[in-house]
Amino acid sequence: xxxxxxxxxxxxxxxxKRGKTRLLHQNxxxxxxxxxxxxxxxxxxxxxxxxLKTLLGFIPALKGExxxxxxxxxxxxVKEMAARVSVVLTTRIDDIYLTTEEVxxxxxYPYISLVGKPSEKDLEMVKNAVLLTGIADLLHRKFYTLxxxxxxxxxxxxxxxxxxxxxxxxxxxxxxxxxxxxxxxHLLRAISRxxxxxxxxxxxxxxxxxxxxxxxxxxxxxxxxxxxxxDLINKGSINKLxxxxxxxxxxxxxxxx
Amino acid sequence: xxxxxxxxxxxxxxxxxxxxxxxxxxxxxWLGSVTISWGDVLAAVFNRPASPQTNIIIWEYRMPQxxxxxxxxxxxxxxxxxxxxxxxNPLAGPSVLGISSGASLGVALVVLAGSAFGMDVLQSAMMxxxxxxxxxxxxxxxxxxxxxxxxxxRIGNVVTVLIIxxxxxxxxxxIVGVLQFFSGAEELHAYILWGLGSFAKNSLVRSEVVxxxxxxxxFFTWFFTLPLNAMLLGESYAxxxxxxxxxxxxxxxxxxxxxxxxGTAFTGPxxxxxxxxxxxxxxxxxxxxxxxxxxxxxxxxxxxxxxxxIIARLPGLDTSLPINVVTSMIGAPVVxxxxxxxxxxxxx
Numbered sequence: 001x002x003x004x005x006x007x008x009x010x011x012x013x014x015x016x017k018r019g020k021t022r023l024l025h026q027n028x029x030x031x032x033x034x035x036x037x038x039x040x041x042x043x044x045x046x047x048x049x050x051x052l053k054t055l056l057g058f059i060p061a062l063k064g065e066x067x068x069x070x071x072x073x074x075x076x077x078v079k080e081m082a083a084r085v086s087v088v089l090t091t092r093i094d095d096i097y098l099t100t101e102e103v104x105x106x107x108x109y110p111y112i113s114l115v116g117k118p119s120e121k122d123l124e125m126v127k128n129a130v131l132l133t134g135i136a137d138l139l140h141r142k143f144y145t146l147x148x149x150x151x152x153x154x155x156x157x158x159x160x161x162x163x164x165x166x167x168x169x170x171x172x173x174x175x176x177x178x179x180x181x182x183x184x185x186h187l188l189r190a191i192s193r194x195x196x197x198x199x200x201x202x203x204x205x206x207x208x209x210x211x212x213x214x215x216x217x218x219x220x221x222x223x224x225x226x227x228x229x230x231d232l233i234n235k236g237s238i239n240k241l242x243x244x245x246x247x248x249x250x251x252x253x254x255x256x257x
Numbered sequence: 258x259x260x261x262x263x264x265x266x267x268x269x270x271x272x273x274x275x276x277x278x279x280x281x282x283x284x285x286x287w288l289g290s291v292t293i294s295w296g297d298v299l300a301a302v303f304n305r306p307a308s309p310q311t312n313i314i315i316w317e318y319r320m321p322q323x324x325x326x327x328x329x330x331x332x333x334x335x336x337x338x339x340x341x342x343x344x345x346n347p348l349a350g351p352s353v354l355g356i357s358s359g360a361s362l363g364v365a366l367v368v369l370a371g372s373a374f375g376m377d378v379l380q381s382a383m384m385x386x387x388x389x390x391x392x393x394x395x396x397x398x399x400x401x402x403x404x405x406x407x408x409x410x411r412i413g414n415v416v417t418v419l420i421i422x423x424x425x426x427x428x429x430x431x432i433v434g435v436l437q438f439f440s441g442a443e444e445l446h447a448y449i450l451w452g453l454g455s456f457a458k459n460s461l462v463r464s465e466v467v468x469x470x471x472x473x474x475x476f477f478t479w480f481f482t483l484p485l486n487a488m489l490l491g492e493s494y495a496x497x498x499x500x501x502x503x504x505x506x507x508x509x510x511x512x513x514x515x516x517x518x519x520g521t522a523f524t525g526p527x528x529x530x531x532x533x534x535x536x537x538x539x540x541x542x543x544x545x546x547x548x549x550x551x552x553x554x555x556x557x558x559x560x561x562x563x564x565x566x567i568i569a570r571l572p573g574l575d576t577s578l579p580i581n582v583v584t585s586m587i588g589a590p591v592v593x594x595x596x597x598x599x600x601x602x603x604x605x
Contacts, residue, residue, distance in 0.1 A: 058493060082499030091491040096545040098489065106487055110499040114480045162498075 004165055004197050005032035005055070010064035012047060012054045021062055024050055028064070028224050030216065032199060034165070037192040039208035040201040042218030042241065048201035049090075049170055051218065055199070056085060056168060068166075082110035086162035088155045088169040094144045100154050101139040104129065107161035129160035133187060149180040156187065160196075167191070169200040173207065185211040205242060206255045209233065217241055267549065270541065274556035278327065281563035285326070286319045288567055290576075318457070321464035322566060325456040328464070328471040329524050330534075330562025331555045332516040335478055337531030338538070338554045339513040342485050342547070343506055344419045347595070350532030351517040353419065354510075355401045355426030358433075360521040361452065363397025364390055365433045368448045369440040390451065391463075391522045398518030401425055405514065410507050415492070418506070453579030454525035456566050467523050474516050478551055481509055485547040528581045529588025530565075534558045536595040561587070 011026040024047035032038065040048045053059045055066060057073050066073040068084050076084070086107065093103075107129075108122040118126075130136050133153050138146060146154065152172055159167045172188070173181040181204065189211055192198045202208045208215060209229045217225040217237055225237050232238055233251045242249055242256070250257045286298050293301075293311055301315040333351050340349040351357055367389050404425060409418045437445055459467065484505045487495040492502055520527065538553040539545060565584050570577040 056497070058496065078496060078501040079499040082497060085497070087494070087497045089491070089493050089497075091493060093490050093494075096489045097539060097543055098486075098545050102486075102544075102546055103490070106490060106494075106498060109483045109487055112483070114483055 002034040003031050004034055004069060006065075006067045006070075007031070007055070008065045008067075010054070010066060011062040012051050013062050014050070014059070015062070023062065023222070025218060025222050025224055026063065030224075030226050032166070032197055034197055035192055035195050036197050036213050037189055037211065038197075038199045038214045038216060039212035040199065040216045040218065041203075041205060041208050043220055044203060046218045046220055048203075048218060051216075052168055052170055052199070052201055056087065057081060079110065082162070082164075084164055085166040085168055086159035086164040088152070088159050088167070088172055090170050090174060096144070098143050099139065100135065100141055100143050100146065101126075103143050103154060104139075104158045104161055107158045107163075110162065125163050126161045129157040132160060132191070133157040148175040149177070149184070152176060152184060153187070156184075156191075160191065165195075166197045166199070169198065171202065172200055173202060173204055181207055205238065205249070209238070209254055267542070271552065271556065274553070274560060277560045278556065278563065281560060281567065282323045282327070284567055285323045285563055286315055288570060289314070289319060290570075316461055321459045321461045322456045323563065324461075324464035324468045325459050325524060326562040326566045327559045328468040329456065329520040329527060330530060330558040330560070331475060332471045332520045332558075333527055333531035334534035334538075334554045334558025334561075335475060335551060336513040336516040336520075337533075338535040338547075338550060339478065339481075339485070339509050340531075341535055342488055343509050343513075344415050345488070345491075346419065347536070348532070348592075349419070350529075351513075351521070352426070352526065352528070352531075354405055354422035354514065354517070355424075355429060356398045356405070356422075356514050356517045357521045357526040358426040358429040359401030360394035360398040360518065361526060362429045362433055363393035363395070363400075364451050365436045365448060366397070367393040368451065369433075369436040369444050394525075395518055395522035398514070398521055401429065402511070402514035402518060406507055406511055409510055410503060415506060418510075450579075451525050452581075454527045454581040454584075455577075456524055456562070456580055457577065458525075459523055463523065467519065470519060471516065474512060474519070475555060477512055481505070481512070482547045482551065485509070486545075489545055524580070526581070527562075527584055529584045529592070530558060530561060533588040533591040533595075534561055537561075537591060540595065540598065 007028055007030050010028040011023060012028070013021055013023040013025070015021050028051075040051060042048050050059065054061050057076070068076060104126055105118065108118050108125065111122060112118055130139065133156055135150070135153050135157055138150055138154060143151065143154065156169075156172070169188075172184060176184060185207055188198055188200070192213070212229060214226060215229055215232055217223075217232065219225075219241055225232065227235075227237075233254070238249045238251070247256055249255070283298065286302065287293065287295060291314055293314065297308070297311045298315065301311050337350045340351070340353065341347060405418065405422050408421050409415075412418060437448065440448075484495065484500045487498045487500050495502055517531070534557050535550070535554050538550050538557050541557070542549050542553050544550065565580060565587060568587075569580050569583045
């Protein structure tokens with residue numbers, strides 16, 4: 001398997017005033033492989049999104065090295081990054097009058113000149129993404145009229161149309177009902193089976209265990225563990241991370257009781 | 258609507274707006290304190306023999322107003338659109354960045370400072386149309402713009418830039434206030450007249466220059482269609498699509514700032530057009546896509562400015578109201594209507 005992203009002794013967190021830092025995690029070393037569906041799991045506020053933003057270069061790493069296909073993140077321009085990673089974020093975009101089709105077409109912006117028109121290939125990529133996500137009937141509706149589940153599918157189609165080897169998603173299941181979540185996970189797994197590498201932060205533990213190939217567990221104490229779901233359950237890592245009071249993770253039933 | 262009918266709606270609307278500019282321009286040439294027949298208007302426009310008096314009225318008084326109104330209507334409107342998208346704020350407009358306040362300070366320094374410091378200055382009435390006022394306004398606007406661009410180049414966060422712009426506007430207005438307090442009645446009157454705005458301050462040559470430079474700047478906005486659309490999705494998405502926002506924000510603010518500085522220097526601060534027209538364009542064409550919004554905003558802006566200039570000259574027809582009175586009376590209801598409409602969308 002190809003190594004797409006290498007992370008070495010990475011520290012995430014925020015720089016505060018007067019040279020102080022708020023450290024969230026340190027010494028993360030892990031690799032992202034091609035075709036992997038990775039879930040970043042951890043309690044609320046532990047720093048899942050911060051890790052994602054650090055990997056994207058939106059916020060600087062406090063320490064350590066991130067490299068994409070052998071090139072250090074620092075040496076990759078914003079423009080080049082757009083051909084490597086596409087994203088689905090939690091930003092709400094409700095106050096604009098764009099059709100679903102126009103939203104998806106933004107994905108091709110990295111590939112067309114500032115005054116250019118979309119090429120045959122651009123239209124082809126959009127069409128494939130629409131087919132795979134099954135949103136053809138939404139194309140001519142205004143984006144803000146869609147349900148939360150539909151919006152998320154559209155944003156995933158948009159990420160697919162960007163034609164990047166990596167797709168990062170921040171809490172893709174937020175705001176979506178249970179059947180919708182399972183549906184979405186099936187879709188993401190199908191996409192990863194076509195060779196895309198997917199990294200998603202997720203707070204729904206049961207869903208992550210069911211669908212992810214690999215889990216990155218982020219602990220409140222700054223701990224970091226990675227492995228396949230089965231191993232992590234057997235080692236008791238899930239219990240360590242999430243058990244509180246009367247609510248405990250049952251490893252046989254694979255859910256909280 | 259099907260795609261085909263959407264396309265034809267677009268074509269018809271754009272054609273209608275282009276015709277609107279032509280029609281309102283002719284109406285601007287025709288209406289005024291001196292009655293000129295349609296035939297003579299057209300004769301003067303196409304350089305056919307008309308009476309020398311008609312030629313002078315058309316070419317030295319009315320045509321400069323038409324050119325200025327078109328230029329400033331387009332420039333301020335598209336600047337408002339750029340600012341609303343960059344700041345993701347429906348209330349952003351030419352006045353928020355403090356650029357028009359900067360222009361006011363420049364003018365205040367020229368018109369008021371002399372009398373405020375107890376010096377004898379030029380006749381204020383003469384100064385109103387003086388090139389010194391234009392230069393001072395432009396310089397004042399550029400100074401504020403330079404500060405804004407410096408901040409936006411260093412800080413990626415647009416909200417910070419917006420707040421600094423607004424605060425800068427207040428600070429500059431305070432200095433103007435001090436100058437007003439200490440200046441004489443006549444200079445004060447001249448300054449206030451400048452602040453009420455007018456499309457009738459420019460000679461033919463000057464109005465032609467304003468129109469040419471505006472068209473040149475407007476041409477450059479076309480290159481920002483894609484980053485502006487990407488910005489609609491939010492800063493993070495725009496960045497993930499390869500647009501370095503520090504760079505694009507700064508370039509777009511530079512473009513908007515130049516348009517505002519140009520318009521304000523040659524007409525005084527014009528209220529509401531820059532704020533209201535982008536909203537009108539969005540409502541008319543029911544889209545946020547800049548590929549459509551930029552031309553729509555340009556055409557609507559030219560139409561509205563020409564229309565306001567006619568209204569300003571209507572009462573009695575021998576004197577004209579300050580243009581700001583008219584733009585505010587038309588612009589304010591538009592903004593209210595848009596805000597109410599938006600709140601309905603949120604509920605649905």
